[in-house]
Amino acid sequence: MNSETLSTPPPSLELRGLALHYEGQPLFEGLDLTVQAGRCTALLGASGVGKTSLLRIAAGLAAPDAGTVRANDGLPLPGRVAWMGQQDLLYPWARALENVTLGSRLRGEKPDKARARDLLAAVGLAGRERALPKELSGGMRQRVALARTLYENRPVVLMDEPFSALDAITRATMQELAARLLAGRTALLITHDPMEACRLGHSLYVMAGRPARLGHEIAVPGTPPRAPDDEALLHTQGELMRALLESRAA
Amino acid sequence: MKHIREALRPLVTLFGLLALWWAVAKFTGIPSFLLPGPVAVAKVLAAQSGFLLQNTLVTLVEIVLGLGLGTLFGGSLALAMVFSRGLQRWLLPLLLLSQAVPVFALAPLLVLWLGFGLASKALMAVLIIFFPVTAAFYDGLRRTEPGWLDLARTMGASNITILLHVRLMAALPAFGAGLRIAAAVAPIGAILGEWAGASEGLGYVMLNANARMQTDLMFAALVLLAAMTILLWVAVDVVLKKLLHWAPDT
Numbered sequence: 001m002n003s004e005t006l007s008t009p010p011p012s013l014e015l016r017g018l019a020l021h022y023e024g025q026p027l028f029e030g031l032d033l034t035v036q037a038g039r040c041t042a043l044l045g046a047s048g049v050g051k052t053s054l055l056r057i058a059a060g061l062a063a064p065d066a067g068t069v070r071a072n073d074g075l076p077l078p079g080r081v082a083w084m085g086q087q088d089l090l091y092p093w094a095r096a097l098e099n100v101t102l103g104s105r106l107r108g109e110k111p112d113k114a115r116a117r118d119l120l121a122a123v124g125l126a127g128r129e130r131a132l133p134k135e136l137s138g139g140m141r142q143r144v145a146l147a148r149t150l151y152e153n154r155p156v157v158l159m160d161e162p163f164s165a166l167d168a169i170t171r172a173t174m175q176e177l178a179a180r181l182l183a184g185r186t187a188l189l190i191t192h193d194p195m196e197a198c199r200l201g202h203s204l205y206v207m208a209g210r211p212a213r214l215g216h217e218i219a220v221p222g223t224p225p226r227a228p229d230d231e232a233l234l235h236t237q238g239e240l241m242r243a244l245l246e247s248r249a250a
Numbered sequence: 251m252k253h254i255r256e257a258l259r260p261l262v263t264l265f266g267l268l269a270l271w272w273a274v275a276k277f278t279g280i281p282s283f284l285l286p287g288p289v290a291v292a293k294v295l296a297a298q299s300g301f302l303l304q305n306t307l308v309t310l311v312e313i314v315l316g317l318g319l320g321t322l323f324g325g326s327l328a329l330a331m332v333f334s335r336g337l338q339r340w341l342l343p344l345l346l347l348s349q350a351v352p353v354f355a356l357a358p359l360l361v362l363w364l365g366f367g368l369a370s371k372a373l374m375a376v377l378i379i380f381f382p383v384t385a386a387f388y389d390g391l392r393r394t395e396p397g398w399l400d401l402a403r404t405m406g407a408s409n410i411t412i413l414l415h416v417r418l419m420a421a422l423p424a425f426g427a428g429l430r431i432a433a434a435v436a437p438i439g440a441i442l443g444e445w446a447g448a449s450e451g452l453g454y455v456m457l458n459a460n461a462r463m464q465t466d467l468m469f470a471a472l473v474l475l476a477a478m479t480i481l482l483w484v485a486v487d488v489v490l491k492k493l494l495h496w497a498p499d500t
Contacts, residue, residue, distance in 0.1 A: 061400050083404035085397045093419050093496045106407035106415060134498045152405065 010155035010186040011071035012037035018067035026211040040187040042201030082154035084162040088145040090133040097129040119147040139170035179225035208247030286466040312440040316375020324383030332391040357446035375439030379432035390424025426490040433486040
């Protein structure tokens, strides 16, 4: 059940010739990536390889030293991208419902409380609208963050290891929920968890080296969210693990 | 049970100190015109209650006025410095200069300029307290969780909205810490001002009593000053705890 529908079909995201230097050293140069429309692309790689920098550039939060980020429908990207960070990033002074409607309030629009309430119910938090973040568990907070992302109703969703702080069981539940509710959007997911990439991604890339390059596309058969014991998933996970280990050795 | 113990602890400390004071005054043979015992001081407190209360009120008004204005001034200064880098470059040296000049040396000058009345004392209190408020608030405003800022930017919030809705809110616990320090040291400013020249107030009473060897009266004024400072701090603390109930660790 996807409680939100997009008004226009989601664009694909085209990252072309991106370069970024950090303290004089190239983090990546001439990097190309196409995030296909309406599908989830997962990006894996070791810590410090530049995944988060790449995502920040895609989100318009940082400027690359060279290269462009654009949508293939030619329309501007700002205002069409939603962001999920490594933590839930709930504002501690705002109640659950206010955190969900955060975008409206920051843009000076009237918050749509009824829709926020529906979204909280969709992530299993009906009745907790007035809870403060400190009164919620890590998993519940991440659910509020997901509802907040859905409330924005953007065609493109960028996720930076959004479930890395959760325990294994909570993470698995959140992955399913997120895949279900975000289906149909153009998603770029950064993760260091091969299982997560294989459960959620339509296609996977390994980012490795310095300057970093992207490996060949690894397509996962089937539709996300895949069961943890799905045969295609296990096969791809093995392939992915091998690619990650080779990239480390190279 | 735990509440009772917590409420009892300050009382035990208080009575312990009183007993120690009483024992030192009673058994060391220090003459009572140098160190009057608690009983003698209590007698003065009772006998001159009207006079003392009236002067306590004068000092209280000076302190509260100084605290209010100093907080307002310190808070605005911190906001201005965070809002504009140019302003920050101009204001930071001024801020340091204001602390490099010993406030005690300014007291006679302020009395000369502003007279014996309320203004010079309140201004002394302002001078003493605006720095901890500015420093703590400024620090808090600069240390906003970067993820909160990223999130707000991807939601299309303007810089001014981010300052007022995110950074300001996130800095409130730090602001509260500065305010607690301010509440504890504000009386120093008022008393310094009264010592430099006044016709009423607890500092004036203390100075006069000291000159006439009325040590018991001086101690009575000191006890009232201490009690007032503690009550002021507790009041500020209670208000802050209520306002910052959302913060994870207050």
